[in-house]
Amino acid sequence: MESFSFYNPTRVLFGKGQIGKIGKELKKADIKSCLMIAGGGSIRKNGVYDQVCESLKANKIEWIESWGVQPNPTVEKVREMIALAKESSVDAILAVGGGSVIDSGKATAAGIFLNDIWNAYVDKEKIIRALPIFTILTISGTGSEMNGNSVLTLSSEKKKWSISSKLLYPKVSIIDPSIQATLSFQQTVNGAIDAISHILEYIFMNETAVVTRNIDAGLIKTIVKMTDRLQQDANDYTARANLAWSATLALNGISGVGLQGGDWACHSIEHALSAIDPKIAHGEGLGVIFPAWIEYVSEREPNRFSWWVKEVSEEDSVARALRKCRETLKRWGSATNLRELGIRESQLPEIRDLLLTYGPIGEIVRFRAEDIEALLMLAY
């Protein structure tokens, strides 16, 4: 088991009825005003917006609002929000939404102290300060509610890049799984696949982090089982709650302890896909890429996958485990190849070339141009 440091100071309030606590939490942290960041408006329909406003008012917190964060959020949109935050001199960021909203909130929190936030994503400026970040999660998947990561896309250059900073851990995150009952099953599935993929990025790294891998097996099995239950009944609260907490744990540090920081090739490849076509949901893209990656890498290093085959998939060969994966994706109505994602064969060279601008891809196998081509063909 390799050495590690573990630190995660986010306070999570989890359960039905917790959203109403947000005003009090801001007040306790001595926040007088905040910028509320939100997406396309679903929080107006599911009652979350009203709960938040009521709680802010009751605790005399002033706020301004910035709406319209899209899936695969852009730095262009974040620059608008930074300008608004600067102009109105807010004390904090309150992100109310899913991973895209929270990632944009983090970028805004850090961006007001930088010349340009995108510089941080391309290692030209270092994050030195950030406004305190508070989140109310409306869809589980990215784990952004309990980590210091943020992923943004620079649309003009089709670059989807990430940052990670201790300064970007939310102070408080509220997770009320009951509000996720209004999500479509496809949104639920995209979150579930994203969460599973975070764990898969870690577990093939080494065999010595026995306890972490045992925890990870438990997380993956829980996520699959709960997603199956939600396919039967979107209002199954126990399933929502277990899926939500599993997704948080999948990328809050616990799932990667002793696993050398993970591989992350599949995330890079998926980022290229959704940079080329922003309509591709991150989770659905990962559902296509990960099985292809396992297929490709296991031909080179079969032993690396035997623990996963046996303990996670409960199968006896990589081929059978992969078949089970793809059957699960089909059962959930999720894509199992690039064609189903709407990618044309003629786009594959563009994806390859974009990926080659991303720097080193993968740890277990370092993907060169020919590896990328082979993997994309497997995924096609």
Add this chain to the structure above:
Amino acid sequence: MESFSFYNPTRVLFGKGQIGKIGKELKKADIKSCLMIAGGGSIRKNGVYDQVCESLKANKIEWIESWGVQPNPTVEKVREMIALAKESSVDAILAVGGGSVIDSGKATAAGIFLNDIWNAYVDKEKIIRALPIFTILTISGTGSEMNGNSVLTLSSEKKKWSISSKLLYPKVSIIDPSIQATLSFQQTVNGAIDAISHILEYIFMNETAVVTRNIDAGLIKTIVKMTDRLQQDANDYTARANLAWSATLALNGISGVGLQGGDWACHSIEHALSAIDPKIAHGEGLGVIFPAWIEYVSEREPNRFSWWVKEVSEEDSVARALRKCRETLKRWGSATNLRELGIRESQLPEIRDLLLTYGPIGEIVRFRAEDIEALLMLAY
């Protein structure tokens, strides 16, 4: 899954060679002087003391030392340390040892701001402030390195009671599993049983925290497997490291999420045992009490134990699962009944009467005098 809040701000530095970082960590936290708290002297033999002193000197941290914390640490000893900390106006507490040393360190950190520290354990004073606490763990088991708990014994009244406060989370805990290679196997086993018992206090509470119970199953299986490996080879670093991190996770909040705070009857009962006979190691005492508790409670509520029987013990009946437990304890050379702990039948009424002074015992079954008697007879 019941609602919860999760917050654990302790920074853990884990692995070989981390102890030398302690001076730098104190300096980063602006600590100029600390009180180093230690046990009977094993840290002089295994090199830990020298590493700590060197690191403190290199970072110009001044310190005074207080030695002699015993297993089942006493409030009487803590009062001495509080007097020393007050008199020398240290900025922080540095606990170098196992759970007893860390628990004494926490009590000292809070105690200098109270009229008398024992008042906090009997709910007569509230912990309102504490010096920052830093720890270097030398034996894994209690999990005190990453939680806000402390257990002390008031020898004069044979009371072994606990406190829990957000103010008592260590700022930084260093866990170097390699130094635990010098422990006797019996010490290792006591720590392992303690860690397993922490998880067992939670998992029977409800069925809805599916993800937490899956994680807990992974933790228990890892602990058993790694302890078996250490019985074969005390220098097996992978086993030490996995056991150490499992024990930390067993009581840092993760293992109890959504499980209503746990039952804790067995811990209360063991506390009475070791209050009556301080020679009884906490872990070994728990190894006797827990199987008896399962035997007693499962006669009343058999269904509550079916998940544990199947998923954790991989057996098909409570009786077979308990047999497996006791066989494991025997294999490890640990006691399986009160007689082997040196308790005489004539002491059972004294244990019962002491327990009845402890307030309510247990959540799943609230133990009255006759339940305690029956359980002690099962354990005898």
